[in-house]
Amino acid sequence: MSLGLAAFSVIIIYFGVRSSSRPAAPTMDAWFQVLFGVTGLMLSLKMIYDVLRLKIGPEEVEPVIVSMLQCSSCAHKWEREFKEGEYVGLRVDENCPKCGEKVIVAAIYAKPPKKAKKRF
Amino acid sequence: MLPSWIIDCGGLNSLTRAQAGDLGDSWLNWIIFLIMIAVLNIYGSRLQVQMWMNQIAKALTQLQQLTKEASNTFLQEASKFGGDGESVKQVLEEVKGFFTIQPVTLDPAGAIRRLENILDNAKDMLDRFVERAAPKADKVKRANLRDQLQGVIVLDLIFRIVRHFYLLGKKTQNWIYIAQVQMQLPEIMRIARAYWRSSAAFQKGVPVGDSVGPLVALRLIGSSPVHELAEDVVVGETEIESRRVIVVKARGPGGEVGKPGEAIKRIIESRGGKVAKIIMIDAAMKLEGEPTGEIAEGSGAAIGDPGPEKWKIEEAAAQYSIPIHAIVIKEDLLEAITPMAAEIAEAADKVVERVKRRVVEGTKPGDVVIVAGIGNTVGVGNTLGEVPEAA
Numbered sequence: 001m002s003l004g005l006a007a008f009s010v011i012i013i014y015f016g017v018r019s020s021s022r023p024a025a026p027t028m029d030a031w032f033q034v035l036f037g038v039t040g041l042m043l044s045l046k047m048i049y050d051v052l053r054l055k056i057g058p059e060e061v062e063p064v065i066v067s068m069l070q071c072s073s074c075a076h077k078w079e080r081e082f083k084e085g086e087y088v089g090l091r092v093d094e095n096c097p098k099c100g101e102k103v104i105v106a107a108i109y110a111k112p113p114k115k116a117k118k119r120f
Numbered sequence: 121m122l123p124s125w126i127i128d129c130g131g132l133n134s135l136t137r138a139q140a141g142d143l144g145d146s147w148l149n150w151i152i153f154l155i156m157i158a159v160l161n162i163y164g165s166r167l168q169v170q171m172w173m174n175q176i177a178k179a180l181t182q183l184q185q186l187t188k189e190a191s192n193t194f195l196q197e198a199s200k201f202g203g204d205g206e207s208v209k210q211v212l213e214e215v216k217g218f219f220t221i222q223p224v225t226l227d228p229a230g231a232i233r234r235l236e237n238i239l240d241n242a243k244d245m246l247d248r249f250v251e252r253a254a255p256k257a258d259k260v261k262r263a264n265l266r267d268q269l270q271g272v273i274v275l276d277l278i279f280r281i282v283r284h285f286y287l288l289g290k291k292t293q294n295w296i297y298i299a300q301v302q303m304q305l306p307e308i309m310r311i312a313r314a315y316w317r318s319s320a321a322f323q324k325g326v327p328v329g330d331s332v333g334p335l336v337a338l339r340l341i342g343s344s345p346v347h348e349l350a351e352d353v354v355v356g357e358t359e360i361e362s363r364r365v366i367v368v369k370a371r372g373p374g375g376e377v378g379k380p381g382e383a384i385k386r387i388i389e390s391r392g393g394k395v396a397k398i399i400m401i402d403a404a405m406k407l408e409g410e411p412t413g414e415i416a417e418g419s420g421a422a423i424g425d426p427g428p429e430k431w432k433i434e435e436a437a438a439q440y441s442i443p444i445h446a447i448v449i450k451e452d453l454l455e456a457i458t459p460m461a462a463e464i465a466e467a468a469d470k471v472v473e474r475v476k477r478r479v480v481e482g483t484k485p486g487d488v489v490i491v492a493g494i495g496n497t498v499g500v501g502n503t504l505g506e507v508p509e510a511a
Contacts, residue, residue, distance in 0.1 A: 029149055065326050065459055087373035089338055089501030104505050108326050110459035
């Protein structure tokens, strides 16, 4: 339907431009034809854009889950990627990079994904 | 003849020139104009309804796809815990359309007790479905699988409702049904996507936005020992400026909400009502424009259950005139059931400080204060520094 409307609009614009180029032709009719044609063309382009945007929408990006680890001794905190089986409060088998003591998982959260690249 | 000043206006010059003989372009304009008017008048509304129905049909395809993906995620996860493909598929088939029937309220006496019975039974039924699908799953994993299964049920329900109105509108040619669904489609799809994304959170066992209440409770409990006081609810004790603080949360790290109302009621009754204050922490729905993680305070039982737990808390508090202080963290539906956003995790730290101040305000040394972290405790343990249970 969009393509049909676009084709029809182009034809109307053609007739309008052709009419306006003739010296004896009524210019107001020609302008109206061009106006109708341009409106129809813009409508059809908008419809095509909407259809394409629905079909080729922005890519869904998975958020990155990170674990915030905290040293139980010096309270030093740092982030790293979440490992399956971890939960908040769990004492993990890692050592604090500062004091070497055991660490616990202080928080687990999702980092905002990179802005979805708009493909269309 | 028309007066010359009218003819001189630009609008009529072309018409008069056409009357003078140049009809070549005017008749084309009139035909186009008349065709457009006829089409728009006669078929305009039908075109509009057809466009709406196309949009709804596309949304239905997407909803079906989301349901299928959520089901596949559940199938994959259950298969890791002893479920063979066929039995899991059979469970998914049987659980679709799962429902609970609200108790009759014509006679409201006992409605809460009857509702609680129905909800307990529903939970047991879902647990049995999960047990069939994943017989080797431990208690924590079973809780997470149950939450995943509930996500599949909700997605399937959304699909069925939209399909119902779509087919009803098509059958009866009633464009009101179609219009209502089309206008709500963006919100419906937003909700459906939220539930679809939630299955990933429960599959991995990571905290969701709704886990902020239990997270605050865990920070308050610290490394104090906890014990189970009510069904799937643990309590721990701590001290804040000589006030004895009893912290209540659902038993983690599985996806449980527990019965915090029952726990609070038991604490109050065991002390003969000698509780100075109840502070409840929960996630709350934010309005558009409000920032995620905004903290607000108020009065009342901050708990989003269908009724029984909230009723128990309010009843016990009212019986002994115990004030209930609510602290909520604002988030939207998507954030509440998907992996916890960084802003919400940061808000939890601020809430802990607020709770400490509220415990002290209006109480004196030696008083007992109950602090309840309400919400789904998926991904949140019970004490800091706990080691995983042996398999």
